[in-house]
Amino acid sequence: MIVLGIDPGTALTGYGFIDLSTRGTLTAIDYGVVETPANMSMEIRLLKLYEGIKEKILLHKPQRGAVEKLFFHRNVTTAISVGQARGVIMLCLAEAGVEVAEFTPMEVKQAVVGYGNAEKKQVQIMVKALLNLETIPKPDDAADALAIAICCANSNLYLNLMKSK
Numbered sequence: 001m002i003v004l005g006i007d008p009g010t011a012l013t014g015y016g017f018i019d020l021s022t023r024g025t026l027t028a029i030d031y032g033v034v035e036t037p038a039n040m041s042m043e044i045r046l047l048k049l050y051e052g053i054k055e056k057i058l059l060h061k062p063q064r065g066a067v068e069k070l071f072f073h074r075n076v077t078t079a080i081s082v083g084q085a086r087g088v089i090m091l092c093l094a095e096a097g098v099e100v101a102e103f104t105p106m107e108v109k110q111a112v113v114g115y116g117n118a119e120k121k122q123v124q125i126m127v128k129a130l131l132n133l134e135t136i137p138k139p140d141d142a143a144d145a146l147a148i149a150i151c152c153a154n155s156n157l158y159l160n161l162m163k164s165k
Contacts, residue, residue, distance in 0.1 A: 002029065004062040005149025007141045008085040010036060010045050014141030015053065017060045020153040028131040029060060031142045046088050053092045065098045066152035068105060103151050111151035123147050
């Protein structure tokens with residue numbers, strides 16, 4: 001099963017595609033960021049984000065997708081723009097018929113590191129190890145997206161185990 005993890009943002013949106021084999025092994029397929037320049041109007045940035053994510057979804061055809069849940073920001077403007085990016089991403093996934101899960105940063109850290117208050121560097125090291133990568137994925141948004149995909153894959157494995165009992 002191909003799982004897509006997305007770390008939403010308007011300047012940088014991280015994406016990470018992983019393959020969850022029937023044996024439960026995880027393999028990275030593709031990861032990176034969709035970047036939009038700050039000098040673009042918001043509607044054009046959201047359009048570029050939509051086009052970039054849609055292109056990747058059409059290329060890799062994921063069966064599941066996961067998006068990081070929006071958590072409270074001190075900066076309301078940032079929270080609103082991230083919320084808009086999340087909306088565009090959710091639209092892309094729904095349009096492609098991809099089942100969507102949402103996870104908090106703490107849930108992602110718990111699934112990847114085993115500790116919900118893990119540091120960003122710990123998560124990156126575990127993403128590298130779990131996906132058997134030579135280096136830590138860059139930029140950070142791409143590593144975060146892969147962590148979200150791993151969380152979704154682990155959640156899916158757990159749900160399947162519970163169904164089989």
